[in-house]
Amino acid sequence: xxxxxxxxxxxxxxxxxxxxxxxxxxxxxxxxxxxxxxxxxxxxxxxxxxxxxxxxxxxxxxxxxxxxxxxxxxxxxxxxxxxxxxxxxxxxxxxxxxxxxxxxxxxxxxxxxxxxxxxxxxxxxxxxxxxxxxxxxxxxxxxxxxxxxxxxxxxxxxxxxxxxxxxxxxxxxxxxxxxxxxxxxxxxxxxxxxxxxxxxxxxxxxxxxxxxxxxxxxxxxxxxxxxxxxxxxxxxxxxxxxxxxxxxxxxxxxxxxxxxxxxxxxxxxxxxxxxxxxxxxxxxxxx
Numbered sequence: 369x370x371x372x373x374x375x376x377x378x379x380x381x382x383x384x385x386x387x388x389x390x391x392x393x394x395x396x397x398x399x400x401x402x403x404x405x406x407x408x409x410x411x412x413x414x415x416x417x418x419x420x421x422x423x424x425x426x427x428x429x430x431x432x433x434x435x436x437x438x439x440x441x442x443x444x445x446x447x448x449x450x451x452x453x454x455x456x457x458x459x460x461x462x463x464x465x466x467x468x469x470x471x472x473x474x475x476x477x478x479x480x481x482x483x484x485x486x487x488x489x490x491x492x493x494x495x496x497x498x499x500x501x502x503x504x505x506x507x508x509x510x511x512x513x514x515x516x517x518x519x520x521x522x523x524x525x526x527x528x529x530x531x532x533x534x535x536x537x538x539x540x541x542x543x544x545x546x547x548x549x550x551x552x553x554x555x556x557x558x559x560x561x562x563x564x565x566x567x568x569x570x571x572x573x574x575x576x577x578x579x580x581x582x583x584x585x586x587x588x589x590x591x592x593x594x595x596x597x598x599x600x601x602x603x604x605x606x607x608x609x610x611x612x613x614x615x616x617x618x619x620x621x622x623x624x625x626x627x628x629x630x631x632x633x634x635x636x637x638x639x640x641x642x643x644x645x646x647x648x649x650x651x652x653x654x655x
């Protein structure tokens with residue numbers, strides 16, 4: 369059975385737990401040769417410095433050139449075009465690294481390039497944007513400094529980087545490209561992303577948020593334009609599409625993994641959302 373390879377954060381790479389790193393693309397080429405498509409368990413911001421290539425994120429291919437910055441979230445499927453891997457760096461971090469500092473579990477999800485309403489996973493920053501380029505090298509230097517690895521300094525540097533990139537993203541794509549969910553909706557989205565495999569009912573999430581299912585549907589509809597129930601179903605179907613495309617799991621196994629009562633219900637829901645049966649979708653994707 370083929371499974372989607374997953375890359376995990378090497379937390380003790382530097383001899384102690386450190387939930388942030390900067391790695392060169394050349395240093396991970398050997399892993400990409402083995403697993404050109406994969407899932408990350410952490411956040412990744414890839415900076416292209418030289419060369420060209422393609423990186424596909426969640427099925428959308430992005431041509432790469434110097435100055436490009438590509439954003440990836442945990443759970444997203446990425447695939448590199450192995451014909452040409454450009455040069456650059458990946459700034460990677462665990463959400464926990466920042467949440468410990470800000471005491472805000474939804475901080476990262478509120479960033480424009482990691483928000484639910486984003487329209488692109490890429491921006492291009494000017495080659496002469498010295499501030500961002502220097503900041504990336506400062507983070508790398510701070511990590512490499514064996515005498516330091518001061519987590520407070522690294523958090524401050526990462527925060528500055530995220531805020532600068534957030535501004536660049538909004539300038540590139542405009543604030544109108546984003547939905548700005550309120551507190552309950554932001555928490556709902558985070559909860560769904562963490563629990564959609566096992567929990568498909570709106571009442572489950574409403575209970576955690578201490579609100580009624582009707583009110584949850586109302587506020588989610590108002591902020592992101594779809595009901596809470598539909599949002600959950602969309603997230604489940606998106607995962608099903610990944611499993612159909614990138615694994616050899618049988619439809620019944622996918623149904624079981626996504627906690628459907630039976631394969632028939634899974635097939636019916638999948639067809640309602642896509643107009644295709646799971647097997648037809650798989651065959652079309654692999655042509």
